Amino acid sequence: MTPGVRNLITDVPGLLVGNAQDAALKSGTTVLLGEDRLTASYSVMGGAPGTRETDLLEPDKSVEQVDAIVLSGGSTYGLDAASGVVSGLRAQGRGFALLNLRIPLVPTAIIFDLLNGGDKDWIDNPYPALGRAALADARADFGIGSVGAGTGALTGMHKGGLGSASLVLESGITVGALIAANPVGSVTTPGERHFWAAPFEIGDEFGGLGPDPRGGLGRSVESRKAGAFAQLAHTAIGIVATDAGLTKAQAKRMATVAHDGLARAIVPSHMPSDGDLIFAVSTNGRAMQNPDGDLRDIGHAAGLCIARAVARAVYHARPAPGDLLPCWSDGQS
Template sequence: MVVAAYKPGPRNLITDVKGVRVGHAQDESLRSGTTVLTSEAPFVASVHVMGGAPGTRETDLLAPDKTIAAVDALVLSGGSAWGLDACSGVMDGLRAAGRGLQLGEALIPLVPGAILFDLLNGGDKNWTENPYRALGRAALLAADVDFALGSVGAGTGALAAMQKGGLGSASIVLGDGTTVGALVAANPVGSVTTPGERHFWAAPYEIDGEFGGLGPDPRGGLGGPLVSAKLAALLGARANTTIAIVATDRALTKAQCHRLAVAAHDGIARAVVPAHTPSDGDLVFGLSTGSGSPASDAQMLEIGHAAALCLSRAIARAIFEARPQPGDLLPCYQSR
């Protein structure tokens, strides 16, 4: 039996999901930046963490049993704990635009966020005032349906085990018209490429040569100890994390968004080896911009499957699209 392959949306970006907008801001001297996802209206979201070293803000309110029904934006940022202040800048911008939860006279934009560690990547971190609040607001103002991949936004200073990391995205349109997309800042301790750094672990899921079209590594016996130029360059193991957002235009409850985030973690495990380590803060937000009746269990199965596929592809695209800068600690994939 021949089964028709999935196809990406027209942009092959998470913004193929109706209503979603993404913006970046970065500082090249800092070698860091921020990425913001927002939508035309508040959206349902949840989160699932599988890494041992996460850095987050306002994620507790995304649990299915918590009162808040929808949020206004999600933030992925570099900067480790400093980068969480990017959420404050996004709140400032949303409030100025009249967006947020109205409680009497108080207007409170709801902006959960997650960070990756890029403080030892060679950039100038000797600031006197935390730069991430301004980066967050700038990224919000830049939010649009089209956005760049690679060494931008939260992926500006990212590093994988053997090459520069980056910011990636991908989408899939299901047979019933449902769109699923992923957005990721890939900064893992694990490798995104098989030994020799030519083939991506995510290669079996590639569509239309989106990250080089070399196909899977034909060799067997690829499992082995972690080899990491990143660990050697940074002189330590706690400088990692893959943080991501998966989205659909299908109507989902908050509990279903949580299940979507859980399923999407398979995409990290297929694209990064090893994944979900004690030294990573691997985290996935799941969101829905849709309205109408919630998806059935059978529909959730396919939506979660598509989210994992999108996330694997987005991770490979993040590394494939990375671009060199003077003073890089690791080479770019396309420079090898």
């Protein structure tokens, strides 16, 4: 397995990602869009999820495909980012066809970033406009770090962000991940230099410092964020994608296995105050030649991509006025 050309989820052919953010708000929205409709499912392992239209992604539900996936800041308010995306897709003539109607289906998940130092004293909810702007920004080459849904993200010890990574399997199948990293847990070992995900790093994609050489780690929970916001929701939300043709049931298995990547990159993860959720999507662009073996490799690659994307989100985060936590890059020489 090797990273794709961009090392982004858009290495999966047919996918685009758009970001929109508001610096004063310290929040934003990210949209994943397919050139065609996407087979999709999801898996939740956090204790405090915030979602829209996820029930339809269960394998026993009648809707087979969706038009886009939204990751957003803003907690409950951020769920309205999907309204802006739905309006934009309808204007493009996209959506589920019902007689003479088009009904865009846009499952959404949110992070809690309401107490991150940004100006949240709005009159009109800003997230529908952010959603529509993110849709208009959809492209193959997109930014990571302090952009989109990762703009106001905070991890346990550092500023969080939006991350992405990809892998191309020996079979030619491509797998990618996109994550908004905002967990209560830490992405670095004690001392804040080495990433928990370091054993899975490829090249120097998040600094190349390697694993922490010490043993016995993880027995204490260090989180500046937990001290400040102990009772509030946190969350890492993401998407894994492949061009392999998957059923909804297979996509759900992919999403479930991909949570391994969160546990490899965030300590602790899946906490009661985390809303950890991963969507899985397929563009159905490539038939699997060995379904059992290919599905195994796709799930494994999805977990690796999620772990790397979490670390890349924090590695690429950059400081802004009013930040409550330092950037990882601030402490490196």
